[in-house]
Amino acid sequence: MIxxxxxxxxxxxxxxxxLANWFSVPYTLQILVNAFxxxxxxxxxxxxxxxxxxFNFGVMGFLMVGGASVTFISYPLNDAFWSSDGPFMLFKxxxxxxxxxxxxxxxxxxxxxGNLAKLRGFLLVIAWAVAYVVYRSQIDPAARLIEAEADFxxxxxxxAIFGWVFGGIMAGIIAYIIGKICLGLRTDYLAxxxxxxxxxxxxxxxxxxxxxRGTLTVSPVPWPSPLPADVTAAGIANPDxxxxxxxxxxxxxxxxxxxxxxxxxxxxxEGPWGRMMRAIRDNHVAAGSIGKNxxxxxxxxxxxGAVLMGIGGAILTSYVQLLDPSGYQPINHTFIVWVMIxxxxxxxxxxxxxGGIFIYIVWxxxxxxxxxxxxxxxxxxxxxxxxxxxxIEARALQMRVFVLGIVITxxxxxxxxxxxxxxxRTQES
Amino acid sequence: xxxxxxxxxxxxxxxxxxxxxxxxxxEREDIGVIVGPNGAGKSTTLKAIFGLLEVTGGSITxxxxxxxxxxxxxxxxxxxxxxxxxxxxxxxxxxxxxLEMGAYIRQDDISDTLDYVYEMFPPLKDKRKxxxxxxxxxxxxxxxxxxxxxxxxxLLLLDEPSAGLSPRYMIEIFETVVNVNKSGxxxxxxxxxxxxxxxFASKGFVLAGGNNRFTGTGRELLDDPEVAQSFLGG
Amino acid sequence: MNEFIFxxxxxxxxxxxLGSVYALGAVGVTLIFGILxxxxxxxxxxxxxxAFISFMLVGVFQSLGIQTPLPTGxxxxxxxxxxxxxxxxxxxxxxxQPLRAKGVKTVTLLIASIGVTLMLQGLIRLFAGTATRSFxxxxxxxxFRYKLPIxxxxxxxxxxxxxxxxxxxxxxxxxxxxxxxRSRIGKGMRAMADNPSLAQVSGINTAGVVRAxxxxxxxxAAMAGTMLALDVILKPDLAFxxxxxxxxxAVVGGLGHSYGAIAGGFLIGFxxxxxxxxxxxxxxxxxxxEWFPSDLSLVPTEYxxxxxxxxxxxxxxxxxxxxxxxxxx
Numbered sequence: 001m002i003x004x005x006x007x008x009x010x011x012x013x014x015x016x017x018x019l020a021n022w023f024s025v026p027y028t029l030q031i032l033v034n035a036f037x038x039x040x041x042x043x044x045x046x047x048x049x050x051x052x053x054x055f056n057f058g059v060m061g062f063l064m065v066g067g068a069s070v071t072f073i074s075y076p077l078n079d080a081f082w083s084s085d086g087p088f089m090l091f092k093x094x095x096x097x098x099x100x101x102x103x104x105x106x107x108x109x110x111x112x113x114g115n116l117a118k119l120r121g122f123l124l125v126i127a128w129a130v131a132y133v134v135y136r137s138q139i140d141p142a143a144r145l146i147e148a149e150a151d152f153x154x155x156x157x158x159x160a161i162f163g164w165v166f167g168g169i170m171a172g173i174i175a176y177i178i179g180k181i182c183l184g185l186r187t188d189y190l191a192x193x194x195x196x197x198x199x200x201x202x203x204x205x206x207x208x209x210x211x212x213r214g215t216l217t218v219s220p221v222p223w224p225s226p227l228p229a230d231v232t233a234a235g236i237a238n239p240d241x242x243x244x245x246x247x248x249x250x251x252x253x254x255x256x257x258x259x260x261x262x263x264x265x266x267x268x269x270e271g272p273w274g275r276m277m278r279a280i281r282d283n284h285v286a287a288g289s290i291g292k293n294x295x296x297x298x299x300x301x302x303x304x305g306a307v308l309m310g311i312g313g314a315i316l317t318s319y320v321q322l323l324d325p326s327g328y329q330p331i332n333h334t335f336i337v338w339v340m341i342x343x344x345x346x347x348x349x350x351x352x353x354x355g356g357i358f359i360y361i362v363w364x365x366x367x368x369x370x371x372x373x374x375x376x377x378x379x380x381x382x383x384x385x386x387x388x389x390x391x392i393e394a395r396a397l398q399m400r401v402f403v404l405g406i407v408i409t410x411x412x413x414x415x416x417x418x419x420x421x422x423x424x425r426t427q428e429s
Numbered sequence: 430x431x432x433x434x435x436x437x438x439x440x441x442x443x444x445x446x447x448x449x450x451x452x453x454x455x456e457r458e459d460i461g462v463i464v465g466p467n468g469a470g471k472s473t474t475l476k477a478i479f480g481l482l483e484v485t486g487g488s489i490t491x492x493x494x495x496x497x498x499x500x501x502x503x504x505x506x507x508x509x510x511x512x513x514x515x516x517x518x519x520x521x522x523x524x525x526x527x528l529e530m531g532a533y534i535r536q537d538d539i540s541d542t543l544d545y546v547y548e549m550f551p552p553l554k555d556k557r558k559x560x561x562x563x564x565x566x567x568x569x570x571x572x573x574x575x576x577x578x579x580x581x582x583x584l585l586l587l588d589e590p591s592a593g594l595s596p597r598y599m600i601e602i603f604e605t606v607v608n609v610n611k612s613g614x615x616x617x618x619x620x621x622x623x624x625x626x627x628x629f630a631s632k633g634f635v636l637a638g639g640n641n642r643f644t645g646t647g648r649e650l651l652d653d654p655e656v657a658q659s660f661l662g663g
Numbered sequence: 664m665n666e667f668i669f670x671x672x673x674x675x676x677x678x679x680x681l682g683s684v685y686a687l688g689a690v691g692v693t694l695i696f697g698i699l700x701x702x703x704x705x706x707x708x709x710x711x712x713x714a715f716i717s718f719m720l721v722g723v724f725q726s727l728g729i730q731t732p733l734p735t736g737x738x739x740x741x742x743x744x745x746x747x748x749x750x751x752x753x754x755x756x757x758x759x760q761p762l763r764a765k766g767v768k769t770v771t772l773l774i775a776s777i778g779v780t781l782m783l784q785g786l787i788r789l790f791a792g793t794a795t796r797s798f799x800x801x802x803x804x805x806x807f808r809y810k811l812p813i814x815x816x817x818x819x820x821x822x823x824x825x826x827x828x829x830x831x832x833x834x835x836x837x838x839x840x841x842x843x844x845r846s847r848i849g850k851g852m853r854a855m856a857d858n859p860s861l862a863q864v865s866g867i868n869t870a871g872v873v874r875a876x877x878x879x880x881x882x883x884a885a886m887a888g889t890m891l892a893l894d895v896i897l898k899p900d901l902a903f904x905x906x907x908x909x910x911x912x913a914v915v916g917g918l919g920h921s922y923g924a925i926a927g928g929f930l931i932g933f934x935x936x937x938x939x940x941x942x943x944x945x946x947x948x949x950x951x952x953e954w955f956p957s958d959l960s961l962v963p964t965e966y967x968x969x970x971x972x973x974x975x976x977x978x979x980x981x982x983x984x985x986x987x988x989x990x991x992x
Contacts, residue, residue, distance in 0.1 A: 055770065185979055187770050188702045192910055193979045196972035199907060203969040330903065331784075335777055342774065395789050402785025408778030409758060412771060479864070505866030513864060519857040522850070530854045533847065534866040580866060 005350055005420055012357055019361070023368075026240065029247040030319075031364055032357075036254045037315040039356030042340040043258075043265060043349060044308030050347035050422065051274070052301040053281040054183070055191040060333035061198030062171045062306050064205050064325065066313025068212055069170045070163030071155060071323040074222050078154020086150055086210075089142035096138040100131025146210040152218070153211060160224035164257075164314040171310025172303045174201075179302040183295065198334065206325035213323075220321040225249035254315055258353075261308065265349050277301060278347075331401055336363060339404055343411040345418025354420050362407065363400055370399035430493050432457050432615050433478070433584055438497070439486030440477045446485060447473045449639035453617075455632065457583060460606065460616040462630035462647060464623035465660060469636040471619040472514065475586045478617075479511045480504055491584070506534050508583035514592055517573035520562030524553055527561050527572050531579030539579065545612075546575040549605060567598035571605075578609065585609065587618035591626075603629065623660065627651050635660050666945050672820050674936045680825045680894055682932025683832035687887035688905060689912035689924035690839065691880035697856030697919030698876045699759070701772035706884060707906030708783035709751060713885025714892040714901060715791055717743040721798060736798040736893045737827055743889060744882040751881030752874060754779060780902070788899045795898040824893040835886065836925055839879075843921065848875045856919050904968060908935075911975035917985025927985075931971050938962050938970045 020028040041059065048054040081087070107127040110120045146153060182193050205212055212218060226234070226249060231242040268274050279286075280294050317323055336359065344355015374392045411418070431454040441447040447470045455461045463471045476482050477497075478489055484497040491507055501511070510531075519527050528546060532539045547554050550571040556564065561572050570590060577585055590606070591599040599622060607629055610616050620626035627633050630647030635656060643656050650656045688710055695703040720739035724731070731738045758779055762772060805823035843849040851872045855862040863869055888901065912931045916923025938961040962970060978986065 181980060182976070185983065188773055189914075189979050189983055191770075191773060192702065192907075192914070193976050196907060196911075196975045196979075199972050200969050200976075203966050207963065207965045331781065335781065338774065338777070391792055394793055398785045398788040398793075400785070401781050402789065405778045405781030405783075405785060408774065408781065412762065412767075412775050412778065416767070416771070481864075501863050502866045502868055511864050513861065516858055516861060519854050519861065521857045522853060526850060526853075529850060530862070530865050530867065533851060533868075576865060 005354075008354055008419060009350075012354065015358075015361060019365070026243045026247055029244070029251055031361060033247065033251050033254055033319050034316065034364075035357040035360040036251070036258050037312045037319070038337065038340065038360045039353050040258050040261065040315070041309050041312035041337050042344065042352040042356035043262065044305040044312065045337050046305075046341050046346060046349060046352035047265070047308065048302055048305035049341065050352070051269070051277045051281060052298050053187075054298060054302055054305075055187050056194050056302070056305070057191045057334055057338075058178075058194035058196075058198030058201075059309060059337045060328050060330050061194075061201035062175065062309035063313030063316065063333050064198075064201055064328050065171045065174055066164075066167035066310035066315075067317035067323050067328075068205055069167035069310065070160065070314035070317050071212070071218050071221050072153075073156050073158050073163035073166045074160045074318070075155025075157070075218060076222075077157045078150055078152065081146060081150035081153045084145065084149045086142065086146045086153065089138070089145060090153070093135065093138035093142050096135045097131075100127075100135050103127050103131055143208070143210040152209060152213045160222055160318050161253075163318065164224070164311050167314030168307040168311040171313070172307040175303045175306030176299065179299045183298050183302060195330070195334075198330070202325065202328060212325060215326055217325075218323040221318055221323060223250060223318060223321070224253055250319060257311075257315075261311075262349060262353065269349060331404070336360075336404060339408050339411070341418070343407060343415070343418060345420035345422065347422030348418070348420050351418050351420035351422070355418065359404075359407070363404060366400040366403040367396050370396035431455060431490075432459075432492060433617065434490045435474070435478065435487070436489075437487035438474070438477055438484055438489060440473070440482055440484040442482055447639050448477060450487065451477075451636065451640055452487075453632070453634050453641070453644070455584065455615050455617050457613065457615045458610070459631045460610050460629060460647075461618070461632040461634065462623075462626045463617070463619045463634045463636060464621075464627065465636040465642070470639040471636055472588050473639075474636070475511065475588050475617070475619055479509065479586060502534075505580050505582075508581075509586065510577040510580055510582035510584070511586045512573045512577045512588060512590065514588040518561040518569050518576070521560060523558050524561055524564070524572055525557040527576050528579050531576035534580060542579055542581060546578055549578070549608065550575055567594050567601070570594065570598070570602060574602075574605065574609075578614070582614060584615040584617060587616065589619055589621055591620065591622050599625065624651065668819055669944060670940070674933070674940050676819075676821050676825060678933035678936035679929070680828050680932075681935060682929035683828050684887045684891045684894075684905075684928075685908055685912045685932050686925040686928025687832060687835060687883045687890075688909040689916065689928045690921050691883045691887075692909055693913040693916065693918055693921055693924040694852070694856075694876050695880050696913065697921075698852060698859075698872065699763075699772075700859075701759075701769040701776070702910070703880075704773060704776040704906065705754070705779040705783060706880070706909060707902035707904075708780045708787070709747065709881060709884040710888030710891070710905060711787060711899065711902040712750065712783060712888070713743055713747040713881075714888035714897055715787055716746050716885065717889040718796060718798065718892070718897055733827065734798065734804070734824060734893060735802065736824075736889055740831075740886060740889055744885045747885035748878040748881035751877040751884070755873070755877050784899070784902060791899065793899055795896050797896055798893050822894070824890070828890040828894055831886065831890065835883065839921065842879075848872065852876060907975065908968065908971035911971045911978070914975060914983070915978050915986055920985065923985050931974060934974060935967050935970050939964045939967050 016028060016032065019031065041063065044062075045056060045059060048056050104124070104127045107120070107123050110123065178194075178197055182190060182197070185193055206214055208214065209216070223246075226246055228239070228242045228246040231246045232239065236242045236245065277297060280297055337356075340355035340359040341352050342355075343359055344353070345351020371392055374396055378392060433453075433455040435451060435453045437450045437452055438448050439446050439450060449470075451470065451474050453461065453463075453474075463474060465471050473482065477484050480496070480499045480501050480503075487497075488495060489497040491504075491509060494507060496504060496507065496509070519530060522530070528543060529539075532542065552568055553571055553575065556568065561569060564572065574585075574587070574590070587606070590602050594602065603625065606616055606618065618626070627647035627650055630650075633643075633645055633647045633650040634641060635643040635650065637660070642660075643650060643653065645653070688706060691709075692703055692706050695701070695706070717736055717739050720742055721735045724735050724739060729735075758775055759772060762775055807821050807823065807826070808818035841849075843853055848871065851862070851867045852875060854865070854867060855869060855872050859869070862872075888905075891901065891905070908931050909928075912927035913924045914927070915930060916925070916927030942961075
């Protein structure tokens with residue numbers, strides 16, 4: 001089986017070289033940067049699904065959290081914000097949120113049996129309502145003020161790498177909260193719930209104009225490595241060469257990061273922790289009965305996977321230098337990742353890596369390939385007097401979606417375990 | 430030609446076979462009872478006959494038709510009916526609707542059969558409109574059997590009909606089984622309460638390890654000291 | 664009084680219309696879940712497909728010069744329903760049945776339905792482009808205003824599509840009720856949802872029941888999609904914005920329970936319209952003190968869809984078997 005893996009990865013290498021040939025090296029570098037970021041995200045999902053059988057269909061939400069975090073960290077300071085009352089009002093709102101959270105947490109500590117038990121549900125609702133109203137009373141005026149005077153809070157102007165780490169941390173925190181609440185749900189219910197949660201996150205990020213400028217978007221978000229403009233300023237006259245060098249720099253950082261993370265993931269997977277996780281995944285009841293704290297482990301896994309997704313999401317936003325909440329679509333950001341691990345091979349880190357890169361390439365290539373295909377058909381139909389096909393560009397974009405659907409269908413039918421399936425060790429099972 | 434002929438049947442759920450060459454034959458007048466220790470393959474035999482698992486060897490014929498490995502919805506029109514041990518009623522549907530479901534395959538007027546079933550199980554008459562899930566264990570069993578009778582079967586397969594029932598209900602169920610048989614339906618049932626069931630069995634089959642150990646009339650088996658010792662608890 | 668009429672227009676009528684659409688979609692989803700045991704994510708796209716088929720049929724009708732007393736979108740509905748039902752059967756046969764035959768987990772079917780969603784979405788946008796269209800490009804959309812015989816009070820506004828949506832839903836619900844309680848196949852469907860193995864053992868033709876399920880789900884999806892497009896606008900995005908509220912409605916009503924799904928649909932519909940309604944308007948006629956906020960809407964308008972998601976998540980956590988008594992999971 002190791003032979004097959006090697007062949008598949010070699011094939012991938014060949015594909016990349018072919019792309020460089022057909023399109024251009026800088027474009028291929030761009031594809032690779034995104035592909036590796038997605039591979040990282042796929043690794044994150046693989047941790048959640050492959051290791052622990054958790055159904056996270058809210059990947060998009062974590063990506064957005066990562067993107068918003070890196071924007072906040074690495075975007076330059078907005079002096080207008082810092083010199084206004086904005087920070088103070090936000091601070092008050094934060095206090096309100098903490099107070100509200102403490103109130104809710106306090107009510108949840110009421111034991112489920114005993115004197116107050118009957119009122120517990122009722123008090124919980126009241127607690128949530130009070131917390132919400134108090135928070136709104138602080139945040140609404142804060143938001144209005146910030147939007148009026150400073151447009152949005154801006155960033156902290158720190159290096160992008162910090163932003164990536166922060167993105168991971170924030171995603172992890174959100175995952176912890178969500179996980180605490182939702183992880184008890186049955187598989188397809190969990191799937192639906194996570195979709196719901198990610199939509200809520202999207203609505204929040206999109207509408208918190210004071211935080212993210214909402215539909216107005218934030219750009220440019222800085223790179224961790226020199227931009228093409230910086231390279232040119234440093235003395236490289238040829239603009240293409242500048243782009244090449246700059247993108248290679250970015251790619252190098254990303255590949256290094258993914259490599260290091262992959263190494264540690266593999267180590268963990270092969271070690272006792274990995275075995276325990278798979279035991280839990282394969283048989284909840286049995287694992288619970290031998291004393292393993294299933295819920296705690298699942299939460300750990302969920303958070304770990306989310307951290308990876310947050311970092312990946314941050315990388316994506318950094319590269320494209322734009323935070324656009326409306327640009328996040330479940331298709332592009334959740335379903336595609338699922339396709340990556342299903343086609344690549346769930347439960348296997350190599351599979352996730354392969355799937356991430358391969359599917360991203362397929363996804364990106366479908367568009368120009370369709371343009372070529374449609375143009376060809378259009379010329380033919382013009383020749384046959386049916387007239388040209390209008391809007392080829394827009395329609396070709398849709399082909400990507402269709403191709404993704406076809407890939408899922410074929411993968412499920414003919415290779416349900418994925419192209420690099422999990423290696424089941426027969427001694428264990 | 431027997432109504433049901435099971436010859437040297439091997440079968441299981443896909444892994445190791447559970448049935449290792451089981452044979453039996455039942456006529457329409459028979460009340461056949463299958464007994465034996467746990468894991469002997471008793472319920473498995475019924476399920477093999479009813480197409481609920483894979484038969485890998487031997488043959489099963491009903492009125493001469495080969496029926497092994499057929500889907501249940503082909504077998505019901507041929508005159509076979511099955512009452513599973515558990516989850517044997519439609520809990521969210523009324524008693525009356527349960528019976529109607531039993532008659533799903535029939536195109537003709539089912540009111541005579543409905544009358545017959547309500548006569549056979551008088552307590553159900555008042556509970557027609559009640560949801561089957563709300564009934565007691567014994568009444569549920571009645572609904573389950575009634576449902577199976579609605580297709581006017583030639584042969585009724587019952588999987589541990591007295592399971593989980595109080596002794597009073599068990600006696601009632603067994604009496605009902607005898608009455609149903611008298612009205613012209615062959616019976617083949619698996620029973621854990623071996624002693625009581627064999628009392629009225631015209632054919633008894635003791636299974637162990639997936640094949641036949643002893644075969645005879647119920648009376649014969651009860652009187653056989655070897656059978657009594659090994660399988661009926663002395 | 665004015666405020667009450669405003670409330671009626673903005674909340675009651677809108678809520679009833681939206682609720683009707685959600686109810687019809689949710690019934691399809693819940694039937695598929697009850698009988699085929701998987702969450703059919705592609706349902707939203709089935710609704711979009713139905714709406715687009717209606718749109719194309721309207722084009723055909725208009726090019727044939729047929730004039731209709733009611734909006735043409737309505738008249739073509741039966742045809743669109745039939746076509747969509749046929750497509751639904753085809754999709755099942757092509758994509759879900761082979762996997763079911765292999766005995767895959769229900770989660771795999773969910774992913775397969777996502778694959779179908781993507782394919783449908785891609786195809787629809789491919790052929791129809793991404794522009795929004797209106798069913799009323801070539802004919803008027805009647806808006807009825809009922810003036811009450813009271814001085815100075817605003818009129819009750821209801822548009823013709825809205826009336827038709829609500830009426831059709833009522834009819835559809837009644838027809839469905841009779842079907843499920845009086846017809847053989849309908850009862851067979853209930854039996855299969857109740858206890859699939861017993862249904863098979865009883866000789867119920869499971870393949871036939873499955874076909875009936877897809878036909879009903881497909882028809883209702885076409886109905887819901889078309890009516891939504893008639894009320895609002897037809898856009899390819901219709902699907903995704905709809906899927907989650909519909910699942911929310913089905914879950915709230917108890918997955919597998921048709922009547923629950925209908926109730927759930929209306930609940931979510933009204934919840935959405937009520938939570939974005941600016942309740943402080945109701946107090947306009949009275950002298951309220953200075954500090955009384957001017958905007959008492961529960962959530963800002965942009966978050967309207969979020970309301971459905973929140974309800975969904977809350978129900979899943981608190982009572983996943985649905986909020987109605989006796990609903991069993």
